[in-house]
Amino acid sequence: MRVVIAEDSTLLREGLARLLTEAGxxxxxxxxxxxxxVAAVDRYRPEVALVDIRMPPTRTDEGLRAAVSLRRxxxxxxxxxxxxxxxxxxxxxxxxxxxxxxxxxxxxxxSDLAEFTAAVRRVGAGGSAFDPAVVARLIGRRRGGxxxxxxxxxxxxxxxxxxxxxxxxxxxxxxxERTVEKHCTGIFTKLGLSASPHDHRRVLAVLRxxxx
Amino acid sequence: MLLTTAVLAVSAVYVTAGAFSRKxxxxxxxxxxxxxxxxxxxxxxLWDGPAFAHHLVAKSWPAVLGHLVVxxxxxxxxxxxxxxxxxxxxxxxxxxxxxxxxxxxxxYVVRDAETPLTVAIGSAMLGLQLHRWxxxxxAQRRTLTAxxxxxxxxxxxxxxxxxxxRAGLNPPVVALMxxxxxxxxAYLAGLLRRRVDRGGVxxxxxxxxxxGPRAGVREALAATLRDPGLRVxxxxxSQQRYVDASGAPVVADGSxxxxRVDRGGxxxxxxxxxxxxxxxxxxxACAAVALALDNERLTxxxxxxxxxxxxxRARLVRAAEAERRRxxxxxxxxxxxxxxxxxxxxxxxxxxxxxxxxxxVGEAKSAVLxxxxxxxxxxxxxxxxxxxxxxxxxxxxxxxxxxxxxAEPVVELAGPVxxxxxxxxxxxxxxxxxxxxxxxxATRARVVVTTRAGTLExxxxxxGRGGADARGSGLxxxxxxxxxxxxxxxVLSVPGEGTSVRVVLPCGS
Numbered sequence: 117m118r119v120v121i122a123e124d125s126t127l128l129r130e131g132l133a134r135l136l137t138e139a140g141x142x143x144x145x146x147x148x149x150x151x152x153x154v155a156a157v158d159r160y161r162p163e164v165a166l167v168d169i170r171m172p173p174t175r176t177d178e179g180l181r182a183a184v185s186l187r188r189x190x191x192x193x194x195x196x197x198x199x200x201x202x203x204x205x206x207x208x209x210x211x212x213x214x215x216x217x218x219x220x221x222x223x224x225x226x227s228d229l230a231e232f233t234a235a236v237r238r239v240g241a242g243g244s245a246f247d248p249a250v251v252a253r254l255i256g257r258r259r260g261g262x263x264x265x266x267x268x269x270x271x272x273x274x275x276x277x278x279x280x281x282x283x284x285x286x287x288x289x290x291x292x293e294r295t296v297e298k299h300c301t302g303i304f305t306k307l308g309l310s311a312s313p314h315d316h317r318r319v320l321a322v323l324r325x326x327x328x
Numbered sequence: 329m330l331l332t333t334a335v336l337a338v339s340a341v342y343v344t345a346g347a348f349s350r351k352x353x354x355x356x357x358x359x360x361x362x363x364x365x366x367x368x369x370x371x372x373x374l375w376d377g378p379a380f381a382h383h384l385v386a387k388s389w390p391a392v393l394g395h396l397v398v399x400x401x402x403x404x405x406x407x408x409x410x411x412x413x414x415x416x417x418x419x420x421x422x423x424x425x426x427x428x429x430x431x432x433x434x435x436y437v438v439r440d441a442e443t444p445l446t447v448a449i450g451s452a453m454l455g456l457q458l459h460r461w462x463x464x465x466x467a468q469r470r471t472l473t474a475x476x477x478x479x480x481x482x483x484x485x486x487x488x489x490x491x492x493x494r495a496g497l498n499p500p501v502v503a504l505m506x507x508x509x510x511x512x513x514a515y516l517a518g519l520l521r522r523r524v525d526r527g528g529v530x531x532x533x534x535x536x537x538x539x540g541p542r543a544g545v546r547e548a549l550a551a552t553l554r555d556p557g558l559r560v561x562x563x564x565x566s567q568q569r570y571v572d573a574s575g576a577p578v579v580a581d582g583s584x585x586x587x588r589v590d591r592g593g594x595x596x597x598x599x600x601x602x603x604x605x606x607x608x609x610x611x612x613a614c615a616a617v618a619l620a621l622d623n624e625r626l627t628x629x630x631x632x633x634x635x636x637x638x639x640x641r642a643r644l645v646r647a648a649e650a651e652r653r654r655x656x657x658x659x660x661x662x663x664x665x666x667x668x669x670x671x672x673x674x675x676x677x678x679x680x681x682x683x684x685x686x687x688x689v690g691e692a693k694s695a696v697l698x699x700x701x702x703x704x705x706x707x708x709x710x711x712x713x714x715x716x717x718x719x720x721x722x723x724x725x726x727x728x729x730x731x732x733x734x735a736e737p738v739v740e741l742a743g744p745v746x747x748x749x750x751x752x753x754x755x756x757x758x759x760x761x762x763x764x765x766x767x768x769x770a771t772r773a774r775v776v777v778t779t780r781a782g783t784l785e786x787x788x789x790x791x792g793r794g795g796a797d798a799r800g801s802g803l804x805x806x807x808x809x810x811x812x813x814x815x816x817x818x819v820l821s822v823p824g825e826g827t828s829v830r831v832v833l834p835c836g837s
Contacts, residue, residue: 169717177717200704201713205726224697257730327729 117240118162121146122153122179123198124171128223132166135226139233148172150182157190163240164217169199169206180206187213194239198223202249204257208327215320219245219279234284244279244319251277254326264306272299277322331501335373338505342366345512352519357403361396362512365389369508384425390446390486391417393511394453397479401471401518413452420445443491450483468604470554474517478510522606528552529612536620544573545617545624552613553605559584560621561598562628566816567636570598573624575632589614589621597621640811647805655706662702670695712754720750720777724757728775731761735773735788742779749835752813753777753786759806760788760829768792768827779835783815786831796821803829 119141123129126148133143145156149172157165165186169179183195187210194217197210202222210218219239225247226232235245251274265273268289275285282300286293300313304321311321343366349359368389375386394417398410405411424445427438457479461472485507492499532552536545550558561570561578570578580586584600587610596618601610614621673692677685707713715723721739728737745753757775764773770792778785796803796819803819806829810817815833 176719177722180717201708203714203717203722203726204729205714205718205722208729224700227693227697253730257732257734 117164117237118142118144118160119236119240120144120153120156120160120162120165122148122150122156122165122171122182123168124148124175125168128168132226135229136233136236139229141233141236150178153179153182154186157186157193161190162193164194164196164236166236167195167197169197180209184209184212187218191217194218194242196221196236196239196245198226202247202253204250204253204327207246207250207254207323211320211323211327215244215279215317215323217242217244220250221245221247222249235279238279243281243316246278246319246323248274248278251326254323265303269299269303269306272296273303273322276300276303276318277326279319332374334502334505335370338509339366339370341509341512342369345516348516348519352522353403355403356401358396358400358515359403361392361399361403362515365392365396366512368392380425380429383428384422387425388418388421391421393482393508394449397475397482397511398453398456400457400475400515410456413449413456417449417453420449443487446490447487450487454480454483465602465604466555468602470521471518471604471606474514475511478514481510482507522609525552525554525606525609526612529609529616532613533616536617545620546573549599549613549617553601553610555602555605557584557602559600560624561600562621562625563595563597564625564629564632565594566629567632571628571632573628573631575628575635587611587614589618591618591622596625636811640808643808644812647808651709655709658702658706663699663706666695666699666702670699711751712758715750715754720745720753723750723754724775724777727754727757727761728773731773732765733770733773735761735764735775738774738776738778740778741784745779745784745835749784749813749833752809752815752833753784753831755809756786756806756817756829756831757788759802763796763802763827763829764788764790764792767796768794770826782834784833784835786829786833788829789826790828791826793823794821794825794827795823796827806831 117140119136121129121132121136121143123132123146129146129148133146136143144160144162145152147153147156153165153167156162165183167179167183167186169177171178171182179199180197183197186193186195191213195210196219197206198221199206200223202220207220210220217239219235221232221235225235238245254277255270255274271289272285275288280288282293282296286296289296297313300318303309304311304313304318307325309318309321309325311317315321342362346359346362346364346366349356349362353359368386372386372389375382377383377386391414395405395414398414399405405414423438424442427435427442429435454476457472457476461469461476464472485504489499489504529552532548535548546558546560549560550556559572559578561572563569564571567577572578578598578600580598580600583603585603585605587599587601588595589597589599599610599614670692673688673695677688677692680688712723714726718726721741724737724739728735757777761773761775764770768790770790773788773790776785776787776789803817807817810831810833813833815831818830819827820830821827
């Protein structure tokens with residue numbers, strides 16, 4: 117799987133490249149700014165672009181804007197945004213173009229190699245990867261409205277929103293995949309969500325629901 | 329002949345005083361009573377007629393005079409005892425006049441009782457006036473004293489007249505006449521003093537506009553109105569209240585009368601003065617000093633603003649100092665200690681065989697991640713990252729999305745907003761929405777941020793339970809932040825009707 121990395125800190129850029137190469141990815145390019153990112157994506161057409169939010173020249177939201185524009189211009193390239201902070205509104209912005217091939221993770225997550233590379237692969241394969249912190253915030257905000265769900269269902273909902281497969285949810289919660297499926301159906305019925313709980317678009321449905 | 333002239337002269341004094349009074353205070357009944365007393369007095373002394381009506385009218389002058397004394401200076405009988413005593417005066421005249429023409433038993437009793445009756449009613453009148461005098465303020469006493477003195481003389485002489493006459497001593501009519509003249513003269517003296525006081529208003533204008541050391545408007549007004557305790561409150565529009573020259577708020581108390589001074593329809597100042605002051609004089613003085621008061625008001629407004637700024641700056645400095653200490657503590661106790669422990673753990677791992685080092689490396693990694701979390705929190709405290717990354721627009725969206733209920737964000741910025749204004753606006757929205765989430769129990773909330781004519785307006789409205797306390801610590805801290813940028817904050821929070829926090833921040837460059 118080919119990746120392009122955009123990160124202005126040399127230390128982190130090199131670190132990410134090494135880590136991903138180690139994990140079997142082909143790092144096509146590692147660039148320090150948004151313009152370089154767009155050029156590299158245009159040239160290498162990678163499966164995934166890893167994008168830092170703060171990059172030169174203003175070090176504000178260049179990365180986020182580049183990510184949104186990449187999603188529009190190169191739908192075949194998954195975009196995984198990495199940041200020091202998570203903001204609910206950024207997630208909403210990234211989801212404007214759907215939940216296919218998109219991710220938004222805290223930079224901390226690179227410390228868990230297996231989890232992190234799994235997330236990159238998921239995004240590269242057209243899935244999604246949302247940080248547990250984003251999901252927790254979304255769920256936390258709706259504390260009033262979700263009395264309908266059981267505690268277990270809430271846990272499943274959170275993992276679904278992160279973009280995990282039923283299999284991953286099952287192994288994380290130490291339950292059978294069949295049970296996860298049952299929970300998913302229950303959640304979708306209770307919340308009145310229209311998409312099918314088995315559909316690959318379920319992340320979008322869940323996140324849109326959580327986003328209010 | 330001489331007597332007739334003297335009687336007419338007394339009458340003339342009354343009529344003249346009455347005429348002056350009508351001219352000076354057309355609606356005051358004192359003038360009418362003076363004229364009436366003067367005319368009836370001469371009728372009584374110079375014309376004798378057989379008719380009962382004639383007698384009744386002629387003999388009623390002492391009652392009219394008593395009425396005048398009791399009604400002084402307003403011309404109105406404001407309390408029940410005063411009305412009663414004046415009425416009994418008139419009733420006594422009717423009774424005595426009727427008794428003088430009757431030959432029946434009761435008439436003799438009345439005739440014998442005439443003097444005690446006169447003394448009783450006269451003393452009651454004097455008593456009332458004396459009581460009023462003791463209850464009066466200094467300014468009121470200035471008006472009352474002369475009249476009180478004249479009334480005492482008149483009542484004493486009049487009451488003594490009949491017993492002396494009956495004793496066959498034939499007292500000189502001149503004494504009575506002189507005693508009676510005191511009342512209109514005292515009244516005229518009062519009018520004259522008012523004239524002089526009004527003249528003082530002209531002096532006031534000269535004094536305020538003149539060269540040399542300028543007296544304060546308050547001092548000048550106090551001197552002119554002869555009310556040393558006079559207080560002046562200047563209107564401060566931004567605070568919607570009156571403050572004194574030092575910027576402290578002016579609070580009315582019950583013992584003083586408030587007179588508002590307006591200029592061009594908008595409030596300028598509030599005078600707290602002695603209730604006994606002549607209203608027309610106060611009005612004249614106010615009109616004369618309105619311009620000076622307006623100037624003083626602007627100065628007072630400035631001082632009040634400075635005072636407010638001083639206070640909020642002091643609070644901000646304290647808050648900033650506390651913040652620095654907190655930052656230092658967070659970095660020292662959190663970040664430094666954790667990193668030290670990481671270095672220690674890794675050092676240990678280095679010295680151990682690889683299979684035993686594994687756990688230690690994992691431990692070190694957890695510590696580093698925890699440190700990152702600490703640093704993130706510290707950074708968030710310094711400047712909210714979303715504000716740094718996306719500006720006010722994105723920050724308001726983020727805050728609105730996190731509120732419960734999710735608020736509707738409306739952000740319309742015509743141009744770039746200075747960073748300090750952005751930060752102030754961010755905290756206004758953050759605090760207001762935090763209050764909505766915590767306290768309002770609202771079903772809907774709305775954040776509107778717009779630029780208008782060099783200002784940034786922030787409005788956070790909800791439909792919750794209202795009744796927010798604008799002096800609570802959260803809103804107070806907000807008010808300080810807003811004041812530091814020169815802006816203003818208003819909180820409208822009617823119980824049951826939601827809360828509206830409105831902030832205007834100047835953002836001219």
